[in-house]
Amino acid sequence: MDTAATLTAMHQAMGRHFGPLHWWPGETPFEVMVGAILTQNTSWKNVEKAIGNLKAAGVLAPHALDALERQALAELIRPAGYYNVKSLRLKAYVRWFVARFDGDAAAMAACDWRGLREEVLSVKGVGRETADSILLYGCGLPVFVVDKYTWRILSRHLLINPEDDYEAIQQFFRDHLPAEVALYNEYHAQLVNVGKAFCRPTARCAGCPLESFEHRADEV
Numbered sequence: 001m002d003t004a005a006t007l008t009a010m011h012q013a014m015g016r017h018f019g020p021l022h023w024w025p026g027e028t029p030f031e032v033m034v035g036a037i038l039t040q041n042t043s044w045k046n047v048e049k050a051i052g053n054l055k056a057a058g059v060l061a062p063h064a065l066d067a068l069e070r071q072a073l074a075e076l077i078r079p080a081g082y083y084n085v086k087s088l089r090l091k092a093y094v095r096w097f098v099a100r101f102d103g104d105a106a107a108m109a110a111c112d113w114r115g116l117r118e119e120v121l122s123v124k125g126v127g128r129e130t131a132d133s134i135l136l137y138g139c140g141l142p143v144f145v146v147d148k149y150t151w152r153i154l155s156r157h158l159l160i161n162p163e164d165d166y167e168a169i170q171q172f173f174r175d176h177l178p179a180e181v182a183l184y185n186e187y188h189a190q191l192v193n194v195g196k197a198f199c200r201p202t203a204r205c206a207g208c209p210l211e212s213f214e215h216r217a218d219e220v
Contacts, residue, residue, distance in 0.1 A: 003159065004176040010157075010210055011183070014190035017209035021189040024137035029105035030062055033097070036133040037090050037126070038080040049079035062103025065094045089125030096123045109139035117143065128166050136188070142179040144170050145188045149195025156199060157215045 001009065025044075026032035031051065038047045053076040054060040059068050074087035100119070101107045108116065113135055120131040128146070135143040146169045154160040160169055177183060198208035205211050 006159070006213065007173075007176050010213060011187055011190065013209045013212070014194060015186070018190055018193050021186060021193065023185055023189040024133070026137070029109070029138045029140075030103070031060060032138040033093070033105075033134045034060065034065075034090065036130050036138065037093055038077060038086055040082070040086070040089075040127075040130060042081040046079050046081060050077040050083075053077065053079070062094055062098050065090070066098045066103075085125075092124045093126060096120075105138065109141060113139075113141040113143050116141070132170075136181065136184055140181050142181050142184055144173040144177075144184045146170050147188075147192070147195075149191050149199065150188070152201075153191055153194055153199045153210070156203065157210065157213055 024032050024035065025048075026035055034054070035044075035047055035051060038050050051060065054065075057076055059065055059073075059076070065073065070087050070091050073091065074083045077083050077086055077090070080086055096119075097103055097108070116139075117131055117135060120126055120134060121128065126134075132143045132145045135141045136145055146166050150169060151160070151164075154169065154172070155162045160172055164172070173184070173187075177187070194208065194210060198204045198210075205215070
């Protein structure tokens, strides 16, 4: 089985196990963007509390957040942890989003993803995983999100080299899967579920939907 066929078969196996996952939670594209920044180094449950605070305060909109004092923002997003740092990052992103697109997610989504990705990455505090989450889940652009689960699962299944970096892994998916938003969305969600439930630092292979695929169960 070639690499493309293996990735497709893995996707199907995970889909049968987990069912449709419909990531990313959010009522609007902007809410998804905010969530992508707040979820750094915390659980989604904590992010939901922070987003709930922003909604209750009536400031979960680009221009409202741009106008909000940073300290006030920090207090509202306190449940997400690292709230002082995240308030700076969120303010920087919103400032860019309003200046560049007047807070219009549809205008942002109309851009070519390659140049747009470089722009988003130029915003202070926005790393590759966050930027790609914004592009895929917030803008509906075909950008595969890579995280620790992606790296660990692909390494253990001998599909990449353990030393491959973020860009190499992302290119691996572009080389072997169609550039389809729905596919990238669901595939990443499935990998996260496998990573959390089975492919932990110490592997729990029994019952994993990917158990039948070639792998090594060492600590990666």
